[in-house]
Amino acid sequence: MTTRVWDYLPEYEQEKSEILGAVEKVFGSGQLVLGESVSGFEDEFAGYHGVPYCTGVDNGTNALKLGLEALDIGPGDEVITVSNTAAPTVVAIAGTGAAPVFVDVREDDFLMDTDQVEAAITPRTKALLPVHLYGQCVDMAPLERIAAEHGLKILEDCAQSHGAVHHGRKAGTMGDAAAFSFYPTKVLGAYGDGGAVITADETTHGNMRQLRYYGMEKVYYVVRSPGHNSRLDEVQAEILRGKLTRLDAYIEGRNRVARRYEEQLGDLTGPGGLLLPATNPGNTHVYYVYVVRHPRRDEIIEALKEYGISLNISYPWPVHTMSGFAHLGYPEGSLPVTEKLAKEIFSLPMYPSLPEDVQDKTVSALREVLAAL
Numbered sequence: 305m306t307t308r309v310w311d312y313l314p315e316y317e318q319e320k321s322e323i324l325g326a327v328e329k330v331f332g333s334g335q336l337v338l339g340e341s342v343s344g345f346e347d348e349f350a351g352y353h354g355v356p357y358c359t360g361v362d363n364g365t366n367a368l369k370l371g372l373e374a375l376d377i378g379p380g381d382e383v384i385t386v387s388n389t390a391a392p393t394v395v396a397i398a399g400t401g402a403a404p405v406f407v408d409v410r411e412d413d414f415l416m417d418t419d420q421v422e423a424a425i426t427p428r429t430k431a432l433l434p435v436h437l438y439g440q441c442v443d444m445a446p447l448e449r450i451a452a453e454h455g456l457k458i459l460e461d462c463a464q465s466h467g468a469v470h471h472g473r474k475a476g477t478m479g480d481a482a483a484f485s486f487y488p489t490k491v492l493g494a495y496g497d498g499g500a501v502i503t504a505d506e507t508t509h510g511n512m513r514q515l516r517y518y519g520m521e522k523v524y525y526v527v528r529s530p531g532h533n534s535r536l537d538e539v540q541a542e543i544l545r546g547k548l549t550r551l552d553a554y555i556e557g558r559n560r561v562a563r564r565y566e567e568q569l570g571d572l573t574g575p576g577g578l579l580l581p582a583t584n585p586g587n588t589h590v591y592y593v594y595v596v597r598h599p600r601r602d603e604i605i606e607a608l609k610e611y612g613i614s615l616n617i618s619y620p621w622p623v624h625t626m627s628g629f630a631h632l633g634y635p636e637g638s639l640p641v642t643e644k645l646a647k648e649i650f651s652l653p654m655y656p657s658l659p660e661d662v663q664d665k666t667v668s669a670l671r672e673v674l675a676a677l
């Protein structure tokens with residue numbers, strides 16, 4: 305069998321009775337859409353973050369898009385973000401009619417280079433959209449200062465950072481609002497699609513309620529256009545309620561896997577060779593993906609296939625170099641660190657239920673491949 309970077313089946317085996325119990329509970333509840341499972345999950349997910357409001361939506365992309373719209377961002381506005389992210393971050397910005405504006409990332413942690421943000425601000429800039437990529441938070445203090453000085457909103461992209469902590473604050477509690485994805489691979493993953501927006505602001509929350517429900521303020525009466533049908537599904541919400549009680553345990557499990565990689569590969573690391581992910585001071589990492597770096601990445605990935613190991617790259621193409629975003633006007637070479645990283649990064653298997661023998665097999669194959677380079 306091929307070793308993959310992610311697999312939900314070992315976890316499903318452990319949690320099967322609860323997952324199927326959640327399905328039965330919803331099917332027998334008499335309320336299949338926007339019922340007690342969604343509202344219960346919203347309360348519990350808000351509670352986990354210590355914020356008053358949460359709106360469940362259908363996926364992370366729409367969480368970002370509706371979150372921006374709830375902050376009154378739309379056509380004619382600019383939103384500053386990074387190109388080293390999952391494409392949906394940028395798809396969501398473009399979907400509001402606003403223009404994505406990119407800054408580069410830092411070479412040591414692959415996260416938004418906050419030193420470049422001020423130079424990217426124009427009179428049209430309305431928001432900053434930091435992406436807490438791979439499972440640790442962007443440096444928020446400089447962004448909060450810039451946002452306050454220039455009157456900008458902050459929407460956090462937390463699709464990869466459920467439960468991550470930054471100087472004592474949870475990811476998602478530092479901006480004006482935060483968007484989460486519950487896509488199955490995520491640190492808190494559903495058995496299908498899901499997403500949420502959390503906020504401490506009542507007006508933003510009120511906007512979110514309308515935006516996900518056709519733009520309706522009450523049943524059959526639209527007060528906001530455009531609205532969307534972006535409801536979180538009851539079944540996914542009920543499954544997520546159970547999994548939320550184990551989120552901290554999942555994070556511990558991911559950290560356990562990361563510590564084993566450090567123990568098993570630490571002696572091979574060095575400049576110009578293999579680099580393992582570093583955690584910034586003040587951060588707890590939740591390791592959505594375990595991204596390592598090597599200048600001869602492509603050869604390594606090819607060679608590992610011979611061992612039946614198929615690894616992912618998050619992400620192989622910087623968003624600004626994709627043909628669908630050519631109109632944004634960022635030619636090759638405009639974000640040099642992002643472009644360089646995209647050629648050197650790859651991800652090792654990472655999920656809390658990763659069997660130790662699968663991890664060991666991956667590590668020994670990687671050691672052999674590196675020795676033969």
Ligand SMILES: *Cc1c(COP(=O)(O)O)cnc(C)c1O
Binds near residue numbers: 390485486498
């Ligand atoms: C997964 C992801 C999204 C999109 O979430 P979906 O639920 O797949 O729509 C957005 N941003 C980032 C950083 C992601 O990793």
